[in-house]
Amino acid sequence: MKVRPQRVVGLLVTCLIDLFRPNAGFAAVKLLEQAGCDVVVPRAQTCCGQPAYNSGDARSAQAIARQVITTFEAFDDIVIPSGSCAGMVKIHYPRLFAQDAQWQQRALALAERTHELTRFLTEVLGISESGATYRGTATYHDSCSGLRELGIHAQPRQLLASVTGLHLKELRDWESCCGFGGAFCVKYPELSVRMVSDKVASIQKTGADTLLGGDLGCLLNIAGRLKRQGSGIKVYHVAEILAEMAGHAPPIGEGPNSQ
Amino acid sequence: MNTTAHGFKERSVKALQNTTLQEALARAYGGFVHKRQAAIDALPEFDALCEQARRIKDHALDHLDHYLEGFEAALTAEGGKVHWARTPEEACQQVVAICRAHQARRITKGKSMVGEEIALNEALEANGFEVVETDLGEYIIQLAKEPPSHIIAPAVHKTRGEIAQLFHTFHQRIERSQPLAEVPDIVEESRQVLRSVFLSADVGITGANFLVAETGSVVLVTNEGNGDLVSTLPPVHIVVSSIEKVVPTLEDVTTLLRVLGRSATGQAMTAYTSLLTGPRRADDRDGPSAMHVVLVDNGRSAMLGTAFRDMLRCIRCGACLNHCPVYGAIGGHAYGWVYPGPMGAILTPRILGLRAAPDLPQACTLNGRCQDVCPVHIPLPALLRKLRMEAFTQRITPPRARFPLALWALLAKHPRLYHGVMTLAAGLLGRLGQRRGRFRTLPFARGWTEGRALPTPAVQTFQSCWKHRRRSDPS
Numbered sequence: 001m002k003v004r005p006q007r008v009v010g011l012l013v014t015c016l017i018d019l020f021r022p023n024a025g026f027a028a029v030k031l032l033e034q035a036g037c038d039v040v041v042p043r044a045q046t047c048c049g050q051p052a053y054n055s056g057d058a059r060s061a062q063a064i065a066r067q068v069i070t071t072f073e074a075f076d077d078i079v080i081p082s083g084s085c086a087g088m089v090k091i092h093y094p095r096l097f098a099q100d101a102q103w104q105q106r107a108l109a110l111a112e113r114t115h116e117l118t119r120f121l122t123e124v125l126g127i128s129e130s131g132a133t134y135r136g137t138a139t140y141h142d143s144c145s146g147l148r149e150l151g152i153h154a155q156p157r158q159l160l161a162s163v164t165g166l167h168l169k170e171l172r173d174w175e176s177c178c179g180f181g182g183a184f185c186v187k188y189p190e191l192s193v194r195m196v197s198d199k200v201a202s203i204q205k206t207g208a209d210t211l212l213g214g215d216l217g218c219l220l221n222i223a224g225r226l227k228r229q230g231s232g233i234k235v236y237h238v239a240e241i242l243a244e245m246a247g248h249a250p251p252i253g254e255g256p257n258s259q
Numbered sequence: 260m261n262t263t264a265h266g267f268k269e270r271s272v273k274a275l276q277n278t279t280l281q282e283a284l285a286r287a288y289g290g291f292v293h294k295r296q297a298a299i300d301a302l303p304e305f306d307a308l309c310e311q312a313r314r315i316k317d318h319a320l321d322h323l324d325h326y327l328e329g330f331e332a333a334l335t336a337e338g339g340k341v342h343w344a345r346t347p348e349e350a351c352q353q354v355v356a357i358c359r360a361h362q363a364r365r366i367t368k369g370k371s372m373v374g375e376e377i378a379l380n381e382a383l384e385a386n387g388f389e390v391v392e393t394d395l396g397e398y399i400i401q402l403a404k405e406p407p408s409h410i411i412a413p414a415v416h417k418t419r420g421e422i423a424q425l426f427h428t429f430h431q432r433i434e435r436s437q438p439l440a441e442v443p444d445i446v447e448e449s450r451q452v453l454r455s456v457f458l459s460a461d462v463g464i465t466g467a468n469f470l471v472a473e474t475g476s477v478v479l480v481t482n483e484g485n486g487d488l489v490s491t492l493p494p495v496h497i498v499v500s501s502i503e504k505v506v507p508t509l510e511d512v513t514t515l516l517r518v519l520g521r522s523a524t525g526q527a528m529t530a531y532t533s534l535l536t537g538p539r540r541a542d543d544r545d546g547p548s549a550m551h552v553v554l555v556d557n558g559r560s561a562m563l564g565t566a567f568r569d570m571l572r573c574i575r576c577g578a579c580l581n582h583c584p585v586y587g588a589i590g591g592h593a594y595g596w597v598y599p600g601p602m603g604a605i606l607t608p609r610i611l612g613l614r615a616a617p618d619l620p621q622a623c624t625l626n627g628r629c630q631d632v633c634p635v636h637i638p639l640p641a642l643l644r645k646l647r648m649e650a651f652t653q654r655i656t657p658p659r660a661r662f663p664l665a666l667w668a669l670l671a672k673h674p675r676l677y678h679g680v681m682t683l684a685a686g687l688l689g690r691l692g693q694r695r696g697r698f699r700t701l702p703f704a705r706g707w708t709e710g711r712a713l714p715t716p717a718v719q720t721f722q723s724c725w726k727h728r729r730r731s732d733p734s
Contacts, residue, residue: 013721019681020714022721041725046677052668054625056651060668144626177584181624186706188622190272193710194588224711227697253714255696
């Protein structure tokens with residue numbers, strides 16, 4: 001018998017996880033369900049609107065934001081396995097409606113209940129033990145939006161510290177951007193590749209065999225560069241390790257015959 | 260200074276391929292970052308000081324007219340003269356007129372970014388004056404005939420070898436069989452060469468770090484002491500400054516100086532901090548007999564009352580440049596004008612117009628580190644986004660960027676259509692790349708695949724899998 005009714009959590013999967021890494025989405029579902037949440041994944045979601053917002057198309061960004069607000073505002077909590085998408089909803093939706101008091105009110109109400117996944121697990125649900133096992137030495141990439149807009153840094157580390165068999169080695173330049181930047185990585189490929197090459201060099205310097213992070217955009221970028229250089233370092237979304245679901249799919253950028 | 264800000268992309272690629280530049284940048288990039296961090300770690304109240312600095316600048320900007328007039332009145336009372344210039348042309352004309360009135364021939368200069376902004380050297384030389392830069396970095400790039408590449412370290416893009424070679428070429432009078440090898444020797448030689456120039460100059464021109472309304476003082480910080488020699492030895496001292504440098508009191512300056520040095524070079528204080536308040540008084544032993552301050556607007560007053568007013572808080576410490584991964588990769592010249600890095604990506608389009616620098620606000624990952632290190636809390640990423648929105652509404656954003664965005668936005672606004680398309684894309688691309696888990700190259704994603712493999716989409720999207728899970732799970 002449950003003491004209190006289950007928290008109904010709306011999961012905003014993110015467009016990149018939906019298309020590129022469903023396993024990370026299911027890992028997020030598992031972590032939330034293990035914690036006693038009732039997880040709902042609304043079909044009416046597509047993307048949080050960052051591509052439009054960061055390209056200067058405020059009208060499209062507003063239209064998409066209204067769609068997200070309408071879809072998710074009924075939930076107790078909205079959880080997003082991405083720092084940059086969570087930052088978009090929490091910080092930028094209210095700014096998008098600076099001229100529209102009614103929508104801004106709704107955006108603010110949603111922002112208050114929106115959480116990045118690792119923060120939700122640690123700070124809202126108070127979880128510190130993952131109960132997972134992963135054999136390896138990992139390093140962690142702090143995605144810029146999560147780090148600077150939401151202060152996501154200690155939360156994933158706190159959870160990873162409880163993973164049996166996992167040893168975490170920190171990156172020397174953990175504050176540096178990986179060069180993804182959404183459309184930046186294809187608009188300025190030479191700059192982006194230079195930045196991700198620097199990041200990859202410092203990942204390799206740690207001697208880790210696994211790279212983890214909380215934002216799929218950065219992980220696709222880093223995995224893409226690692227694989228181009230022939231590196232065997234495995235890349236996963238942090239949720240996949242915490243939910244012990246790394247074995248459910250080959251690492252990002254790898255397949256059954258990838259070598 | 261001429262602008263080539265529209266050629267950013269080509270210049271950035273060239274900069275990445277320039278091995279000498281990369282050598283110089285690699286040496287400089289980390290140095291600034293570590294020195295700043297060490298200085299801040301040693302001062303627990305740094306954050307509080309920054310907040311105070313922000314408030315001082317905000318207050319001064321809220322009452323800019325009042326403090327500028329106050330500055331003019333105070334300096335006039337001390338015997339100085341203030342000139343108001345709306346445009347770079349007006350400012351240059353005023354400086355030229357002052358130099359002519361004093362029958363000057365040789366002019367020494369301290370480092371001034373506003374001087375670079377208004378292309379003062381070019382104007383003076385076109386009018387027949389001899390201009391010698393005396394800040395070591397500025398002197399080096401003057402010899403090399405290059406613009407500065409950093410607002411506090413103008414020659415940071417030059418290696419020691421390049422500088423030694425320049426000196427070898429230009430200092431013919433000094434007999435030497437081969438170029439100098441050590442930094443102290445380079446500094447010593449520039450001292451020797453510049454000493455006679457300092458003593459024979461008719462006019463000295465400097466910039467200003469701050470203007471103090473209550474006293475009419477010009478505050479100048481340098482590490483080489485050249486600012487003092489330029490401002491006190493010649494009979495005439497001209498200051499060129501932009502209008503947003505004014506602050507109310509000397510007390511305010513002490514706060515700003517404490518965050519400026521630490522943010523810029525990691526110094527608690529620069530080696531020289533000079534307060535210049537009018538020309539030589541009757542009982543002064545030295546100093547110029549005339550002091551002029553040219554106050555340049557050049558687009559600043561138009562920024563007041565807009566979101567870009569926050570940019571006017573900038574105290575030109577250069578921390579945003581030093582922590583910017585894009586600046587760190589390509590240096591300042593790629594930005595095409597006097598102000599590079601994040602602060603330049605906002606100032607250049609504001610001052611010259613967005614059409615003159617369409618790439619600058621776009622060439623950024625919005626990682627936000629610049630805002631983190633800005634001592635006066637300028638929301639640089641938000642201002643860059645604002646410029647992107649202007650570019651989008653004014654159709655400066657090119658069709659090749661608008662079209663895919665419009666297509667994507669159409670999909671994103673129609674969830675059923677979106678999921679249909681994603682299911683198809685996943686089915687097709689996911690199956691194509693399933694075995695290796697990545698694409699080596701994709702025709703429509705060259706920008707990505709030229710330097711990176713592209714991880715393949717999953718064969719089934721999350722949403723498709725979720726639908727099936729719900730169907731097979733009646734609970």
